[in-house]
Amino acid sequence: MSLLQLEGVSKKFGQVVVGEQITFQLEEARAIGIVGPNGAGKTSLFGIISGDIRPDAGTIHFEGNDLLKLNSAQRARAGIGRTYQVPRPFEHMTVFENALVAAQQGARLRSQHSYDLAYDSLERTGLSEFANQPAGSLTLLHRKRLELSRALATSPRVLLLDEIAGGLTDLEVNELTAIIRQLQSDGIAIVWIEHVVRALLNTVDRLICLAAGKIVADGDPQEVLSSAAVRELYLGGKVVGESVQ
Amino acid sequence: MSISPREIGSDLVSIRRTTHSPGITLVVAGAMIGVLTGAPWIFPASFVTVLMNFFILVSMATMWNLMAGYAGMVSIGQQAFVGLGGYATLYFALKGMSPYVAIPFSALTCALIAIPVTYLLFRLRGGYFSIATWVVADTAGIIIGTIALFGGGTGRPVPGFTNFSPTQITNFAYLSCWFVALVVIAGTYLLLRSRLGLVLSSVRDNEISARSSGVKVTSARRTVFIIAAAGCGAAGAVLAIAQPYVQVSNEFNIQWAAEMLFVSMIGGLGTVEGPIIGCVIFFALQQSLQSYGAWYLIIFGSLAVTIAIWQPRGLWGAFRDKFHIELLPVGYWTRSKKQ
Structure with missing residues (x-):
């Protein structure tokens, strides 16, 4: 059984889609990185998991229990x-x-x-x-x-880290990633939103790329970063073979 | 409850709850309690009257500060519970209970009334909450003013003093005001040193972080609102005993809320000592400036604006930040046991 399981989670603010059919599982003591351009819905996803935002659709289970029945304080107490x-x-x-x-x-x-x-x-x-x-x-x-x-x-059993390395120097980022790796080895599962991709690559087992509320890539961090969809998202234009046009 | 995967060593850190030897505070507090309890037999009657009004305002302001300074709820309608406390005392006295015995029952009545009121008020935030508290106070005053038993808008005297001489009535009124203030201050201090005190400070500083740290914010706020209603109710009860007359225009007067706010702000919001220091300044200024007519209100206003701009933590807050002294400390100071 997965520690944390999201199934078809969707959320709109008016016409702005911040989550569309988001589905993923997190196993115990594993680390998932989340990348994506600004406005992709990354922080909103954390808000949905932690209870600050109520989703329009979908289910979230934590240790097999329905997380959506709990408010944010109860979710913190649950782990x-x-x-x-x-x-x-x-x-x-x-x-x-x-x-x-x-x-x-x-x-x-x-x-x-x-x-x-x-x-x-x-x-x-x-x-x-x-x-x-x-x-x-x-x-x-x-x-x-x-x-x-x-x-x-x-x-916590699951730790949601929101751009914790943003604005820090290289040395500070290294110190922080060492701390986070230690937490993971202590058995805490981690979901980490980060623009400092280097920090993520040193830590996570799996990478998810979000764009306009949708998961556009999910898998091995190196494979996700080199996928056509992610390169197109970050570099613009269409990816043809190995080049961006 | 989830368990941290890492083994936490026991006794990693030792905690102190005071910045200085508590013995000094206890000796000073003991001496003050002794002097203030004997005040009617030590000081002239005019000064005892000032002290009586001082303690009534200290009780109200301490409760207001608990709500605004610790739980982030700025009420301009606490006079609702001052009034309800006064009228509850009148009601119990009319039913034959001694007005002095009625004080805790009046406080309890206000606490019970406050419970459903929270379900109405807590739907609102910030300025809307503040205005709604005023609406509640005015509504309560209007309703009380229509009840014939309470003398309508003109009010009626509080019965139950016929067995006492005028001197005894004054002395007992003073002691009632003083003991209510003592209980309110001591109760607030103990509450702020408890787990709830830590919770309230976190809610005041950042509600969203408090929730994600596991704090049941609404429950904490509701508890404080009810406690503050009880405290203001007790203050209203001793106000009724001190007069001894209750009247809607006096008991439900918004002037009470203005004074609670003023003394808490100039003394230091979010400190136990602040409202007491603020009351000392308020009464000192009032006594020395009252012959200047409207000028004394202008000076009060100027002082409030000056402090709000240059010392937003209040006079006691600024003093504490500069000298790191707390007469009634509620914080936690750590010392690692590994050293």
Whole structure:
């Protein structure tokens, strides 16, 4: 049985299609990358999985249970952790308190157990030295790490990462991919939206390309990137043989 | 519940809940509680009256700050529960209950009324929510004003004081105001140190992140709204005892909401100490400027605008950020046990 299973998921905002018959499965401890041009519906897909957006059609099952019956808080408690493309820290709380909210509410731990999980999530992302700082004082890199820490502190089975490497330097991207690979080897399944394709290729087992809400390619990362449909999408024009016209 | 695939070591970190020795706070608080409890026998009657009004406003403002400063719900209709608390006290007193005994029952009545009100108000957000709270307050006032038992629009005196001398009535009114304020502040402090306090701070800072962290946002807000209704109800009850007369135009006056907002804003939104500091400033200014007529309102307005622009965290918020001192700390400070 798949850990996460989407079947025919569709969503429109007025005339804008952000999801059309999206179907895929995610197995335990596997990593899927999602690429696609701006407006392809990538972040909306995360919103649908995490419960921020209700789909018009389709089903989503998590560990065999109907996810659409749960609201976003219940999905977090069930094991769906997510980060946001634009970090959304609790700015007036400390870095530790940010993670503690997730440990107490998402993972539903109490007292010392919640403190340990929150602190461990900060250690995993290299943020423990900033534990007592207000989250609003963090740099972009550290804010992105805090997004990851907070998602980890919910004790997720599936982690949805939304452009977590965007805006970072090459060195920072390398550090981040090392952290994410470690999470995967710890058994957490990952779905990662990213424009920094190099980061994805070092991490994911499978790549999905979305365009106008549809899956246009799905499979081995190298094969997807070299497919005619994806090259046409990114480079424009029609692909004839190996060249783009 | 899902389990993290990685083994988490136990006791990774130790937590402190204070920035300084709690002994200092306890000694100061103990001394203040002693002095304020004995105030009617220590201070002149005029000052005791000021303290009484001070405690009523502290109770209301602490509840308003809990809603706005921690749960992001800006109400301009909390006078609804002040009024309902006052009239509940009148009702219980008319039925033969001592007005002092009626205080907790009035608070409970307001909490019960607040439950269905949340289902109406929570459909709205931001400014619409604020305006709707005002509508609820005015509607409650209009309905109460039509009830003959309560004296209609002109109100009626609160019975139940015939067995007491005038001095006893004043002293008991003072002690009622003071104990309600003490319970409200202590209760708010304990609530903010609890898991719910952490949840409220997260909701205030970012509702969407809070939801995706597993926070049941609506449930947390509903809990706070009900608690704030009970607190304002208790404040309304002691207001009725202090007068001792209830009248719609006084109990349901929007002036209460304006004062709650003003003192919370100048003292420091989102801090336990803020509304108390704000009340001290408010009453100090009111006492020293009241002979200047309309000028005192202009000075109040100017102060509010100045603080909103240059110190949006309020005077206590700015002080706390600069000196890292909290009299009533609610946060968590970590120290790794690996060091």
